[in-house]
Every structure is written in C-alpha cells, then in structure tokens.
Amino acid sequence: MPHRIWRLQLTCPQPSCTGSMVKAGLYRTIRRVLDIDGWYLMATEYLECLRCKKKVGGWSQGIIRQLAPTYSRQFPAVLTYKLSCDHRVVTQLKSRTLGNSATQLCNTLREQHLDARMRRAIQYLGVCEQFLALCSVRGQFPPPPTMPTLPSPIWLLTVYGYDIMTRLDEYKARITSTFGSILKMDSTKKVTKKLSRAFHKEGQELTLGTTIVPSILSVSLIISELN
Ligand SMILES: [Zn+2]
Structure with missing residues (x-):
C-alpha cells in the first residue's frame, strides 16, 4: 500500500496523463501467493487519478515502477493473471x-x-x-x-x-557494458598491471577491426583495492 502506508506521491501510470494518484479504498481482489512451503494472501489499495479518474491497484507495474528501490524491493511477489509467486520461489x-x-x-x-x-x-x-x-x-x-x-x-x-x-x-544495459566485481587475489600493483594489459589487448583488438565496434567497458574497483 504505497500511498496509504508510506504516503508516497504517485502520478497516473497512463502515458498521456500526469495527474496525481489518491487513495480510493481497498482493492477488492485478494491475491494468493505461492511461497516455498505454503501459500499466503496479499491485499492492496485502489489508487485513483485526480485528472482522468482511472483506477489502478497498488501492485500494478505502472505504480511499482515509480517507487524508489527502497520500497519497490519490498514487493514480495511476481503477479500473473490468476496466481502469484513469491520472489524466493522465482x-x-x-x-x-x-x-x-x-x-x-x-x-x-x-x-x-x-x-x-x-x-x-x-x-x-x-x-x-x-x-x-x-x-x-x-x-x-x-x-x-x-x-x-x-x-x-x-x-x-x-x-x-x-x-x-x-x-x-537491466538486461538492455548489460548489452552495452561489462560490469563485474574483481576479487583481490594478488597485490594491488599486480592486479592493476594485469588490468592494464587486458585493456591494452582489448584496445588492439578493437583497432584491428575493419568496422567501428561500440564497446563500453566499465570496471568497478572496490575502494579497499585502491588503498
Ligand atoms: Zn490519469
């Protein structure tokens, strides 16, 4: 219940509308969610757009997408037409x-x-x-x-x-970037030297190509690695 409990300001999920959503009672359908060792029931609230009067449930994707990760990650299940499935099963x-x-x-x-x-x-x-x-x-x-x-x-x-x-x-972003964590297995200097050799090789492979290959290589070094 993002509006009723967390008091979040939400906008209408309709593409051509920017109206604010207000609470409009409880959603009449209760979802049954499949969990690891049983089932549980899930309820939500109705939200209504002040401008176009469209009503949506608090668990609709148009609403969940607007939430900050702090809140959206608390949503426990994947919803389908009839049943729902807890993230632990997924x-x-x-x-x-x-x-x-x-x-x-x-x-x-x-x-x-x-x-x-x-x-x-x-x-x-x-x-x-x-x-x-x-x-x-x-x-x-x-x-x-x-x-x-x-x-x-x-x-x-x-x-x-x-x-x-x-x-x-997230998957689309991964197509154009290579992101990974580097585990320290050697001294910082050796790790940096290995990385620089890898970049040099990558650069050579790219310059040898006849066509321009867009490649974005982003490497994240843990702060403690650099200290
Ligand atoms: Zn609207």
Whole structure:
C-alpha cells in the first residue's frame, strides 16, 4: 500500500496523463501467493487519478515502477493473471542447470508444502485435543483443510518469464557494458598491471577491426583495492 502506508506521491501510470494518484479504498481482489512451503494472501489499495479518474491497484507495474528501490524491493511477489509467486520461489528458477528443472522445483515445492502442512495439521489436532480435555462437553472438530493444488512446471516457467520482463531494462544495459566485481587475489600493483594489459589487448583488438565496434567497458574497483 504505497500511498496509504508510506504516503508516497504517485502520478497516473497512463502515458498521456500526469495527474496525481489518491487513495480510493481497498482493492477488492485478494491475491494468493505461492511461497516455498505454503501459500499466503496479499491485499492492496485502489489508487485513483485526480485528472482522468482511472483506477489502478497498488501492485500494478505502472505504480511499482515509480517507487524508489527502497520500497519497490519490498514487493514480495511476481503477479500473473490468476496466481502469484513469491520472489524466493522465482530465485530457485534462476539457478536452473542440468537435472535442476522446473519439474524438479515443482517436486521440491510439493515435498516442502506437504511437510509444512503436516506440521500445521499436527499442531491443530494437538490444540483441539487439549481443548476437548479441558471442557466437559464432547464434540468433534472439523478435519484440517486439504492442501491446495500446486501449479504446474509450465506455470513456474511463465512466472520466470514475467520476472525477466520486469528486469528488461537491466538486461538492455548489460548489452552495452561489462560490469563485474574483481576479487583481490594478488597485490594491488599486480592486479592493476594485469588490468592494464587486458585493456591494452582489448584496445588492439578493437583497432584491428575493419568496422567501428561500440564497446563500453566499465570496471568497478572496490575502494579497499585502491588503498
Ligand atoms: Zn490519469
């Protein structure tokens, strides 16, 4: 709830409008979010443009894009049309290798969901038993709710696609720049000498080319490296 809780000033996400957004009640739909070992529910607020009267939910991309990283990084999930997926699950998809597929992740999630549900069911039945032992009236408690069906591996891959779409600007920036951190493995002088040789070689390769290759090489040295 960026406006209601954080009091942030937001503008209308419509391309041709610059109106201010004000709060307009709570969003009527609650999203169910897939987590590592269960599900949780997520709610948001409605925001309305003062100029064009357009209403959007607080979790729409047009609103989240306006937030500073301090706030936008707190948004926990990737939203799709029906279900939503927590970033902790999406992170598992990033490290996919041979034998570590979306199907494998689905199986792992099923195991973790079953384990967590079992623990909660035991806790629930234990509390029911204690309650029945304390009161004189004999009765029966309803059984614990069944476990919701987990989404398919294809859905997980769809979510991963949505997540990539939100980081598209970052990927575009990486096309024209090479950015990386340098771990100190040698003395500062040796590291600097190695880097200068690498730059010299890179420069030669570029000058030998028949066409002009736009290349931006940015190197970030940790401050402690230079000291
Ligand atoms: Zn507007």
